Amino acid sequence: VIMSPVIPKVDNDDISTVTKLKDSSTFSLWDFEVKILFKAKQFLPIVVGSSLFAKCGADEEKQQKWTTRDAIAQHIIIRTVDKTIKVHLMTCNNSKAMYDTLVRIYKKDSDKEKCL
Numbered sequence: 001v002i003m004s005p006v007i008p009k010v011d012n013d014d015i016s017t018v019t020k021l022k023d024s025s026t027f028s029l030w031d032f033e034v035k036i037l038f039k040a041k042q043f044l045p046i047v048v049g050s051s052l053f054a055k056c057g058a059d060e061e062k063q064q065k066w067t068t069r070d071a072i073a074q075h076i077i078i079r080t081v082d083k084t085i086k087v088h089l090m091t092c093n094n095s096k097a098m099y100d101t102l103v104r105i106y107k108k109d110s111d112k113e114k115c116l
Contacts, residue, residue, distance in 0.1 A: 010072055014037055015076060017033070018037060020080060022081075024108075027106040041078075046095055046096065047096055053094075077089070077099065077102070085102070087101075
C-alpha cells in the first residue's frame, strides 16, 4: 500500500459533513460517508488493516507517520459517532479496532432491518 509521504489535513468541514452514527439505522450511511473521507485522506488502508504498524519495521519515520495517520483516523471516528456510542470504543487501541467494533455492533442490526 503506497501512501503519500505528506499526511493530509482533516478539518471540521470534512468531519461535519459525515452523517453521525447513532444506531443501526444510521450505520449504512455513516459507513459509506466515513469510508469516502478515509479514502480521500488516505487513511483507509490503516482503518481496514491493509497497512499495519508492524510493516513499518524499525523505520522510526514510517512508524511516526503511521501512528499519526491512525490517530487522525481515530479522531474522525470519534467525531462522527454519537456520544452514547463512544463507550464501545474506549478500549480500542487503534482505528482498525474502533471501526471493526462499530461494524460488529451496528452492521448486523442494519442488515437485519434490510431483510424486513
